[in-house]
Amino acid sequence: MRKVFDDYRALSDQAIQARSPRRAAFLEAMGKSLRSGENRAFWLPYVLSLDMCMKCGTCAEVCPLYLSSGRNALYHPVYRSDMLRKVYRRYFTLSGKLFPKVVGAEDLTEEKLDAMAENFYRCTVCRRCAYVCPVAIDNGLLAREGRKIFDAIGIAPDELKEKGTRLQLEAGNATGVKTPAFRDMVEFMEEDLQDTRGYQVQIPVDKKGAEYLVMHNTGDYPAFSETVMGAAEIFQAAGADWTVNSPDTGINDVVNYGVFFSDTEFEKVARAQVRTVRELGARVLVIGECGHAFEAMKYLIQRLIPAEERPFEVKSILEVYDEWIREGRIELDPAKNPEPVVYHDSCKAGRLGGLYEEPRRILKSACLDLREMTPNRELSYCCGGGSGFAIMSKGDFLKFRMETYGKIKEEQIRQTGAGVVALACSNCKGQFRDIINYYHLPVRIAGISELVANALVRGRDRRSEGITFAQAGGGSAAREVREDHDHRGVVASPAREGDPRPGFQERA
Amino acid sequence: MGLWFVIGGILPYLALLVGVGGLISRILRWARAPQHLHWELFPYPSTPAGQTGELLAEVFTLRSLYSYNLRFWLPSLTMHYGIYLVILWMGLSALGVRDTAVAGAAGGVLAVAGAAALVVIRAARRETRQITAPVEYLNLALVMAIGLSGLITGWFLQPEAFRRYVIGLASFSPVLPAAEQLAPILFLEVFLLYLPFSRMAHFAAKYFTYHKVKWGEMAR
Numbered sequence: 044m045r046k047v048f049d050d051y052r053a054l055s056d057q058a059i060q061a062r063s064p065r066r067a068a069f070l071e072a073m074g075k076s077l078r079s080g081e082n083r084a085f086w087l088p089y090v091l092s093l094d095m096c097m098k099c100g101t102c103a104e105v106c107p108l109y110l111s112s113g114r115n116a117l118y119h120p121v122y123r124s125d126m127l128r129k130v131y132r133r134y135f136t137l138s139g140k141l142f143p144k145v146v147g148a149e150d151l152t153e154e155k156l157d158a159m160a161e162n163f164y165r166c167t168v169c170r171r172c173a174y175v176c177p178v179a180i181d182n183g184l185l186a187r188e189g190r191k192i193f194d195a196i197g198i199a200p201d202e203l204k205e206k207g208t209r210l211q212l213e214a215g216n217a218t219g220v221k222t223p224a225f226r227d228m229v230e231f232m233e234e235d236l237q238d239t240r241g242y243q244v245q246i247p248v249d250k251k252g253a254e255y256l257v258m259h260n261t262g263d264y265p266a267f268s269e270t271v272m273g274a275a276e277i278f279q280a281a282g283a284d285w286t287v288n289s290p291d292t293g294i295n296d297v298v299n300y301g302v303f304f305s306d307t308e309f310e311k312v313a314r315a316q317v318r319t320v321r322e323l324g325a326r327v328l329v330i331g332e333c334g335h336a337f338e339a340m341k342y343l344i345q346r347l348i349p350a351e352e353r354p355f356e357v358k359s360i361l362e363v364y365d366e367w368i369r370e371g372r373i374e375l376d377p378a379k380n381p382e383p384v385v386y387h388d389s390c391k392a393g394r395l396g397g398l399y400e401e402p403r404r405i406l407k408s409a410c411l412d413l414r415e416m417t418p419n420r421e422l423s424y425c426c427g428g429g430s431g432f433a434i435m436s437k438g439d440f441l442k443f444r445m446e447t448y449g450k451i452k453e454e455q456i457r458q459t460g461a462g463v464v465a466l467a468c469s470n471c472k473g474q475f476r477d478i479i480n481y482y483h484l485p486v487r488i489a490g491i492s493e494l495v496a497n498a499l500v501r502g503r504d505r506r507s508e509g510i511t512f513a514q515a516g517g518g519s520a521a522r523e524v525r526e527d528h529d530h531r532g533v534v535a536s537p538a539r540e541g542d543p544r545p546g547f548q549e550r551a
Numbered sequence: 552m553g554l555w556f557v558i559g560g561i562l563p564y565l566a567l568l569v570g571v572g573g574l575i576s577r578i579l580r581w582a583r584a585p586q587h588l589h590w591e592l593f594p595y596p597s598t599p600a601g602q603t604g605e606l607l608a609e610v611f612t613l614r615s616l617y618s619y620n621l622r623f624w625l626p627s628l629t630m631h632y633g634i635y636l637v638i639l640w641m642g643l644s645a646l647g648v649r650d651t652a653v654a655g656a657a658g659g660v661l662a663v664a665g666a667a668a669l670v671v672i673r674a675a676r677r678e679t680r681q682i683t684a685p686v687e688y689l690n691l692a693l694v695m696a697i698g699l700s701g702l703i704t705g706w707f708l709q710p711e712a713f714r715r716y717v718i719g720l721a722s723f724s725p726v727l728p729a730a731e732q733l734a735p736i737l738f739l740e741v742f743l744l745y746l747p748f749s750r751m752a753h754f755a756a757k758y759f760t761y762h763k764v765k766w767g768e769m770a771r
């Protein structure tokens with residue numbers, strides 16, 4: 044494909060409308076984005092980020108893309124934000140109109156539009172940079188605002204829009220699966236569970252008025268079926284009144300790709316999801332292992348959809364498991380997962396969702412040897428699957444994901460010596476699956492549900508094994524997690540970790 | 552004498568009006584923004600005491616720079632302490648506190664040294680040079696101009712003269728200070744006039760980026 048920015052292309056010439064003039068439309072859409080009444084969702088952080096960057100470069104020191112690319116100037120977070128900022132100054136500020144050179148204002152050209160559109164799809168909006176910026180400027184948000192402007196003039200990756208939000212609104216899920224096929228998959232899973240576990244697990248579909256409606260990323264049914272089956276085993280073991288839903292009921296896919304590129308699309312999907320949950324009458328909507336869906340339903344919809352219009356609770360499936368384990372509602376035997384396991388903090392579940400301890404408590408109960416990558420938690424490096432990237436593989440885009448973000452994760456995993464990477468997010472799973480193949484890593488990925496289900500102590504075993512386990516002295520002390528975490532992690536002292544690779548250290 | 556009167560007796564009012572008024576109107580614009588969607592980053596301090604603590608730590612130690620961008624930390628910290636000291640000197644001197652000359656002089660020296668060092672490290676490295684527009688240097692140059700002129704003219708060493716001048720302004724019968732102090736006063740006016748339109752308003756913006764965006768209002 045034609046080179047417009049770097050060696051990769053996230054948007055085809057057709058998607059980017061390379062042959063038609065877009066400049067005027069872009070400026071008009073950008074003008075709208077700058078009016079508070081027309082960008083109610085994010086106006087404040089948007090203008091603050093446009094106006095107040097001090098150009099100190101702190102963001103670059105923590106950006107996974109910038110660091111992993113060997114500090115490629117094109118991938119500097121401020122370089123990306125400045126692409127938008129230069130246009131902002133030139134066309135929307137007095138100083139930029141009067142003294143363009145002084146304030147760094149630049150004319151917009153069609154070529155620059157191409158480059159900009161591409162570059163907005165290099166950042167995963169992981170917001171690691173925003174976490175450390177002295178002024179809390181948000182380069183991730185600016186990339187997303189840029190994508191919004193492009194979407195407003197009809198430019199968006201078809202993986203996210205035509206085959207994403209649009210398909211989801213039409214078919215009920217972004218995989219385009221229809222109800223009969225969906226029911227087939229569920230039945231197949233029930234049979235599979237019968238075969239492998241030797242007991243019957245029921246997966247209720249479309250049950251009205253169930254306490255829990257468990258909505259997965261529909262892509263998990265075919266791609267990460269262990270997660271879906273694991274969840275079924277756990278909900279059954281807990282004796283929960285639960286159900287999954289088919290496209291017959293409306294939306295049966297918890298994803299919302301609007302989170303990645305468009306407030307308009309986001310709102311449409313979110314409203315359709317809320318309607319579905321209401322109609323099914325569930326008391327709790329359980330968000331399956333999907334980071335951005337948790338962000339969307341737990342946080343983003345709060346000020347968009349009034350509380351009285353969503354008479355149900357939203358919980359991550361991690362929160363549910365964590366509660367059940369602590370209440371003793373399900374019992375786990377960590378000896379059933381003896382391999383070393385490392386947990387990767389999904390940006391959306393962690394930095395953006397606040398779920399740091401829940402997955403760790405769960406995994407400590409479910410696995411014998413839980414390890415940590417460094418850095419972790421709020422300073423976790425994005426895996427590179429974020430903001431839709433995991434499902435974008437056109438041209439060389441897979442290579443881009445692997446050679447940049449993926450490279451960091453590959454190193455981190457190797458260092459832990461773990462054989463299993465535990466993941467709580469579908470996009471992360473997709474990305475790690477690709478990383479493992481690309482780098483031939485001797486590890487496998489596992490969903491949290493899969494590991495918990497595997498550790499379940501059931502029925503009769505529950506009493507007898509409980510005793511054996513206690514007698515065997517398998518207390519929690521035997522499986523203390525390797526706590527590598529401290530607030531600064533590797534960041535304050537890269538030397539301590541002795542990481543010799545260039546481009547991986549937070550400070551040069 | 553005419554020009555001197557404009558600079559010493561008229562411009563201060565205009566500068567204060569524009570500086571303070573402009574800043575307030577900008578803050579009001581932010582404060583009246585439509586409530587954006589939740590966009591916080593975890594973990595964050597959720598109690599007022601915790602938030603104040605973080606805020607003070609950031610203001611007085613520039614912790615983010617120290618932790619993640621050490622190269623910028625000391626120069627930036629030096630400049631900021633210089634500015635804090637000069638502001639302190641102004642406040643105390645205006646109130647009639649004696650012996651503030653040390654604060655004034657130290658403030659001037661630190662501000663100039665810090666800003667100069669920032670210019671150097673900004674210009675010396677490709678990475679920061681590439682993201683720098685001339686306006687960044689202008690901002691630093693303005694800080695240096697105020698500091699240097701205040702030091703060279705001895706302005707920072709004369710709290711009594713400053714107090715007389717402020718009282719004159721406050722009673723709307725400006726007493727013009729000695730002519731050689733024209734420079735620092737002029738630069739300070741330029742600073743005030745420019746402040747609300749520039750990135751130097753970041754101290755006010757931080758309230759919003761932290762309290763309203765990064766920290767959110769949701770307890771977890």
Ligand code: SF4
Pocket residue numbers: 095096097098099100101102103121175176177178179180181182
């Ligand atoms: S760390 Fe923040 S203020 Fe500094 S250059 Fe990056 S975005 Fe701008």
Ligand code: SF4
Pocket residue numbers: 105106107108109120165166167168169170171172173182183184186425
């Ligand atoms: S959001 Fe993440 S990927 Fe994007 S610029 Fe910031 S640190 Fe880099």
